[in-house]
Amino acid sequence: MDNERESSVRNLFQGSRKKPGQSTAKMGNTQVDRYNASIILFYFLGIMTQVTNNFIINPQLYWRYKFRTIGEPWDPASNTTNEMQNDFTAEFSVVANTAAVIGLGIAIVVGRLFGSITRIFGGLCGFIVGFVVLSISAMINTDTWQKEYLCSVLVLFFVLTCFGSVFLVALFEMAAKFTPNYYAATISGQAVCGIFSSAIQILTLMQNVPASTSGLLYFSVAIVCIVLTTLAFYLTMRNSSFFRYHLEQVKIQEDQKEEITKDIIFMVLRKQLLYSLVMVLVFGATAMVHPSITSTVREIETLKLKEKIAVLEKENSDLVNKIETMRQEHRNTELELEKKLKRIMQPEKKWCRWTPEDIASAISLRSVTA
Template identity: 30%
Template sequence: MVKMAYSVNTTPLLDEYDSENEDERQINPEVAVRDDKPLFKASEPKDKYYMSYLIFYLLGIVTLLPWNFYVTADDYWMYKFRNTSINSSVVNASMKRTPLQAEFTSYLSVASSFPNLIFLVLNTAISHRISLNKRVMGSLFFMLLLMLFTLAFVNINTDNCQQLFFGLTLTTIVLLNVCSAIFGGSVFGVVGKFSPFYITAVIGGQALGGIFAALAEIAALAIGASSTHTALVYFIIGNVTIVIAIICYVVLENTVFFKYHISHHPEINNFQGEHVHFEICYKVILKKMWCHGLSVFLTFTFTLSVYPGVTVLIESEGKGHGNKWNDVYFVPTIAYLLFSVGDYLGRLLAGRILKPKNISILMILSIARFIFIPLLMLCNAQPRHYWGVVFDKDYQYILILFMCALSNGYLANIVAIYVPKIVDHHEKEIASSIMTIFMGIGLALGSAVSLFMVRLL
């Protein structure tokens, strides 16, 4: 923390009027008001053609690309972990899921969320020791190598070593999410220095990434090829996307607009020409934003408790009757595409409406989302042993899932927008990184709970 005690008010004469500080000065005229802005501020360069905005959108997509591409490739994983006594190049819709098929998505969530959380914390701690460029470019290159490793296994026959392939896949997911955490934490940290317009771009990009992955999966399925050929096309798209992101980031970091916003100013001249050094105090930042962090933690905990672990098991009411919509396209379209669209719309609405501003109301709304856990558990998820099916119609499940996604996106974005506004300028990067930690804790806890929820069905 910075402690400043001057005997006189040192606010610059040309500074903006601050009513809160004015009230404090009236009560105690000896209180010094710190101004962390230079007297003459350089004009902000323009984001030509919204290039930086679009690149932040792409980077937002890539922050969750490993998660989205792995979790959405349901048809591929169902084929890899199928009952191998039935020789087929596709998964029969009428076949009962094997234990590996039923629990893979939940294990995937756990393998994604826990390393993600650990390295989000580490990234926040080392962000001032390792340059932004090294963190971003290093994580992207390792992410690309691991995705290429996944692509290589598509055409390798793993029928006789499913357990080994299961372990290798989860290990790859762990390493991918280490890279994703470092990359995502770095991107969120730096975008906190930009206006909320750009914060919305990254958060919106995360939701758009889910839409992108689902559309890629549906397009690959529409080819009508085998599960392995479909996965080959699908993972190639993922790898190409990462390559494009690497190129775009190199372009972004060399723009004047980007350099202007990320430039650090450890020394700021006050009116008397003195230099003020700002020190980061995590405790002070956390005290300002813990309610917002708790809100986003609850939001993602409740969502990940049932999505995608339970929702991927929810089947169409017409499954098994030979209709491609019910047998092939229902899960990728509803469980992934519809959820991602709802999540994306929720984030867009939050960026436009910016209400409620009261953190207590946001907390109440976050807690109220618990209702989606029992609602989705009562939909037609198969196989099940304990819970009965109450909502057996497709439209009922679609409505419940869409409202869950919409509320998730809205609350996640509005809290992320408010946080940089309640901390000082030099605290914004750390505050945004801490928010990703709260999100990571919610993802980790929700993923762990989803394993229990799947077995509770």
């Protein structure tokens, strides 16, 4: 009798295991992520979370040309800069950090009014409109109103960053309903965006793209990427039963809204205190290097190829670090699961001594590591 019960519990544990790209729907039907379309989509959605920061700040030669001293010969290799050129990167960094904080507050308010799918589509559409405006301005002569143009660009960047905050929160809400490898794909996509934009920067430097059109190249590439990602998101949502199944879980979760009390908020803050301090240190150290240092990369006559790929190597290191972090978290979860199962499945224990908390904890751990 004990053997039969032990066998049934083992089957229960094994039944809760799901392969990557696979989930069990109602009535026992298994949904499969065909061609890994959903996980590829999450890579691109992760790229979109950083597209405003990387594709606007990186064309430094274009911004130097736009804010050059009028009446003096333009020399892209010159290290002499005016006041507007010197303050440009600092002003963008201040606007980006301010907009990120305000954008999170907006994301909380908007999240109570609209579903995650609506917010994701809204964020992508906002990105498209913003980069279209930047592309049009790249083809306009702004020499006679440089200060006004700088203010308008900063305002537009502020709005795009707020859109990005709303988009980021909605994306992570949706990714949390999938298996952990889909969440990891979103994190990896954020690092891939930096690599992609740095590669474009290197190509523009190597091909001697004119400063007046280098910005248009960046913005056009960003528009193409955003449009393709939006179409891929729509088609996947429409044609993939695997993706639709998880979207239904998101809608069910959104319909079951719970009241958030002060006790819950303080409890979450206490549990996240250590992680928050680590994030402050990591992002603080990163902010000292990028974009304040990496954005100053420009073409000079003695520049060698290995120096041109320095920024790309930096972004590659960021990607490798994020991937290894996700793998280590996965291994730690597997070890915790193994200890839990050994404690539950000891032969000398009887069925009556297996507490419901032990069984529920083991099942939840198996679901997380699937």
